[in-house]
Amino acid sequence: MPTTTGASPAATAHRRRSRRKAPPPRQPWCCSFGLDPSTAAAAAASRSPLPAPPRAKPPHQLAPPLSRRIRSPGRVSPIDDPCFATAASSCVSARLSSVTECPPPALPPPPPPPPPAAVDRPREMLRLRLVEKGLVLEVDEVERVRRESKVVRKVLRGRGGEVAVEGKVEVESFREVVEMMLEDKDETAAMRRLARGGVARAIGVLEVSLSLMFDRGVNNCLKYLEAVPWNESEEDIIKKLLSQHSSYEAAFRNLLARLQPQRPTSSAELVVELVDSITKGTNNNARKELRNLVNGILSKSSVYIKGDKELDKSSIYCICHSCLNSLVGLFEESSDLVPADQTSISSVGKGPLEGIYKLVEDTNWLLQILIDRQMGEEFVDAWANEKALRSMHEQVSPMVRHELSRISATVFIAMGNGKLHCTGDKRFSFFQAWFRPMLVDFGWLRRYPKGLNVTALEEGIGQALLTLTLAQQQMLFMEWFEAFSRQGRECPNLMRAFQVWWRRSFVRSLGFLTKAG
Structure with missing residues (x-):
């Protein structure tokens, strides 16, 4: 039986090398x-039909x-x-994949082995690190970003590196800015991109563009924001951004025109113009709504106006005198149309009566503005010296003349509340002129209050009367006593004020005199 001899060591090694495939x-x-x-x-080695022997890794390579x-x-x-x-x-x-987002590495690994000879040079890479977010954005096209951003161009003088961005920057806004840098200079496409994100995203993109000094992005954001409406919170953010970057003042010009007037105008002057327009209006419903609007602007807690809230008193009084002069003309006209004995308001048609109602309403509104701003004392003096209207009060029907007492009612209430600080002589002159007409017209005011608080009017008349001297009070209370005994509830009820006057005049003063004697 033939025997097999062992192969030589050289042949065995040759067969082993022939069975081993070359590495891919x-x-x-x-x-x-x-x-x-x-x-x-x-x-690739795992897919080879012949397994390759394992090779030990160098200890320093992980x-x-x-x-x-x-x-x-x-x-x-x-x-x-x-x-x-x-x-x-x-x-x-792809261009949209050239911006990547990844968490920052925890610890750097050991240095890698030298690159293969086939690699010519390392790839340029720009790393934008968001400090607050703890994220890193990597950009391949370093040169393009360097050309667009002055900050990147200043920081990265070489071919690549890292730029740390501090502040609370939104990641998506930052991504938008980098992608706008990598896009062509197509303004229409930039407007569409900003429109898809809305105003809030555009503000974020503007903030990042300002931080990186990306001029094209700043201009695109400003153009978009200038053409769309904002809410008040967005407006505050825009104001803050504009105030922090004064170097872009020229680019901010159109946006600043929406935030502050180029030629500042006093708000007080504009309010006077608004008031004058309301008094000249003809639509009653619209005038009522506009009065509420102006009242809101002038209120102490107004959200419409922060500074310069002082009104030009002389301008308001000029409008008041204009209303009173027109009222005199309408009363002269109505005295011929409405006899003094006509007492049926339904029988009176339109015409001068509607004008009287409107003027009285405007005068009371102006008077209330002056009272609220502690400027109504001069009106009390002017109303007390209004001899023309006071003389015509007895010649006109009560359905018309009681409108004059509506103006007096506003003065009585404010004086009784302590909101008018007139001298004693002016207060007494006012009572001498309009206390008796009020006693006559009170019944009409009760039947047609038109928003007047009749109870507050009675309280105001009594309290205002008690601010006069005791001798003046006695004269006026005796006049009221006689009118009330004839008219009853058609006359204001001043019994409580009368009792106060009586105690001050006789009970307490007699006790004081007795004690002094």
Whole structure:
């Protein structure tokens, strides 16, 4: 039986080398979906029909950890750690994928081995680190970003590096800015991009563009914001941004025109014009709404006006005197149309009566503005000396003349509340002129109050009367006593004030005199 002799050692080694396949060529590492070169080689070896003997790794070389980076919305791809990005071979990636977002590496791994000879030079990479968010944005097209941003151009004098951005910057706003830098200079496309995000996103993009001194992005944001409405909170943010970046004052010109007038006008002057327009209006419903609007502007807690709230008193009084002069003319006309014995308000048609109602309403409104701003004392003096209207009061029907007492009622209430600080002589002159007409017209005011608080009127008359001297009070209370005994509830009820006057005049003064004697 034949025997087999052992092969020589050289032949055995030759057969082993022939069975071992050559290692696959190193695969390029693309920034989109590429793998680490060492990982690609291991995968190729695992698919070989003949297993390759294991090779021991150098002790200083560790397997690089994998991290997940958001390449674009809806796309997640594993790639190597950022510290190995400069060692990878170059590749072409889509424009929207050229901006990547990843968490910052925890600790840098040991230095990698020298790159293969096939790689000519490391890939340029710009890393934008958001300090507050703890995120990193990587950009491949460094040169393009360097041309667009003055800050990046100043910080990165070489070919690549990192720029740290401090402050509470929104990640999406920062991404928008970088993608606008990588796009062509198409203003229409930039407007569409900003419109998709809305005003809030545009403000965020403007903030990042101002921080990076990206002039094209700043101009696009300003043009978009100038053409759309904002709410008050957005307006405050825009004002803050404009005040912090005075170097862009020329670019802010159109936006500043929406925030502050080029030629400041006094708000008090405008209010006087508004008041004058209301008194000249003819639509009653519209005039009522506009009066409420102006009252809101003039109120102490107004949100419409912060400073310069002083009115021009002389201008308001000029409007008041104009209303009173027109009222005299209408009373002269109505004295011929409405006899003094006519007492049926339904029998009176339109015409001068509507004008009288409107003028009385406007005069009371102006008087209330003056009282609220502690400027109504001069009106009391002017109303007390209004001899023309006072003389016509007895010649006109009570359905018309009681409108004059409506003006007096406003003065009585304010005087009784202590909101009018007139001298004693002026107070007594006012009572001498309009106390008797009030006693006659009170019944008509009760039947047709038109918003007048009759109870407050009675209280105001009594309290105002008690501010006079005791001798003046006695004369006026005796006149009221006689009118009340004839008219009853058609006359104001001043019994409480009368009792106070009586105690002050006789009970307390007699006790004081007795004690003094």
